[in-house]
Amino acid sequence: MKSDIRVCSAWRDRHDRPVYSLSETCPECGAATENSAPAPYNPEDPHGEYRRARKRRLAEEPE
Numbered sequence: 080m081k082s083d084i085r086v087c088s089a090w091r092d093r094h095d096r097p098v099y100s101l102s103e104t105c106p107e108c109g110a111a112t113e114n115s116a117p118a119p120y121n122p123e124d125p126h127g128e129y130r131r132a133r134k135r136r137l138a139e140e141p142e
């Protein structure tokens with residue numbers, strides 16, 4: 080299911096954590112927001128590295 084929740088596209092540079100919004104601009108810094116799905120990168124996510132590695136492998140496999 081596609082989410083309507085959006086996240087600041089510049090949060091990695093401008094905020095300590097993802098800033099979510101329903102609008103197309105970040106309420107804190109005014110940067111454009113992007114759809115939050117798939118889950119945004121979370122440096123504290125213990126499964127993040129696994130998920131990214133898996134995604135990388137899938138991307139490299141031929142159709």
Ligand SMILES: [Zn+2]
Pocket residue numbers: 087088089090093094098105106107108109110
């Ligand atoms: Zn922002």
